[in-house]
Every structure is written in C-alpha cells, then in structure tokens.
Amino acid sequence: MPEEKVSTIEVRELGRVAYGEALNLQTELVNRRRLGEVPDQLLLLEHPHVITVGTSSATDHILLSDEERTGRGIELFEVGRGGDVTYHGPGQLVGYPILSLNPDRKDLHRYLRDLEEVLIGTLAQFGIPAG
Structure with a gap:
C-alpha cells in the first residue's frame, strides 16, 4: 500500500x-x-x-x-x-x-469541482442544503 x-x-x-x-x-x-x-x-x-x-x-x-x-x-x-x-x-x-496544485491537481476546473463538492458536503453536515 x-x-x-x-x-x-x-x-x-x-x-x-x-x-x-x-x-x-x-x-x-x-x-x-x-x-x-x-x-x-x-x-x-x-x-x-x-x-x-x-x-x-x-x-x-x-x-x-x-x-x-x-x-x-x-x-x-x-x-x-x-x-x-x-x-x-x-x-x-x-x-x-x-x-500548490502540483503534481496531481494541475487541472484547475477539476480542482474547482472537487472544492465545490467538499463545501456542499460540509454544509450538509450542518443541515444546510447547497448545490
């Protein structure tokens, strides 16, 4: 591993x-x-x-x-x-x-989508709908 x-x-x-x-x-x-x-x-x-x-x-x-x-x-x-x-x-x-987005996060749009998913998930844990 x-x-x-x-x-x-x-x-x-x-x-x-x-x-x-x-x-x-x-x-x-x-x-x-x-x-x-x-x-x-x-x-x-x-x-x-x-x-x-x-x-x-x-x-x-x-x-x-x-x-x-x-x-x-x-x-x-x-x-x-x-x-x-x-x-x-x-x-x-x-x-x-x-x-630093190197080496595995060079795709800015992918990074932004991932960040959005993390924020939506975090808000959901507090009972705040988002997305």
Whole structure:
C-alpha cells in the first residue's frame, strides 16, 4: 500500500480586510508559495462592501449606477480571475485558498469541482442544503 502524503495548510483568520489589501496579501503569498517559502494557505476573512468584476464580465453587468454604488460606499475592482460580477460584504465569510496544485491537481476546473463538492458536503453536515 503506498504511503499517504500529508500536506500542511496554514489557516489565517484575518477578520475584516479591505479588498485591495487582501488582494496584495494574496499576490505576496502566491509568490512566496511558488518559491516554497510558505506552506499552502487558506485566508478566511470578510470585506467591506465591494464589487469585483471578473474577466468574463463587464461593468455594465452591475445593476447599480456608479453614483448609487459610490453613494452606498461600495468599492469596485476589475480583477484577473474568471467569472462575472461578485459582491462581497460585511458578515460574508470569504475563503481564499493559495495552494500548490502540483503534481496531481494541475487541472484547475477539476480542482474547482472537487472544492465545490467538499463545501456542499460540509454544509450538509450542518443541515444546510447547497448545490
């Protein structure tokens, strides 16, 4: 029977962090993870009101005018991730995994499907339907 490999992940509970600050931290940790300076990371935090626009979207998908958005104190970031428009705000837990996907997890879409299944299963254990 092959020996099971155990990986370490460092979980950081950061509280409320501005989106730009969290993005800078993610960039730093991605670079340090690639160099092997830190283990896999999971950042857990919440953001002040913010809307992010992914590369598969456009700002015209936002249902508020710029004036309404700024009047409500909602920041806007166009980001390099895929996907559409996403809102984050106080009270919403956000998890940012920063993981080495090598050698067995190079398929990003497979990784995302696996992550979704884990989250759905975890929520089910708490009686929360998802999926």
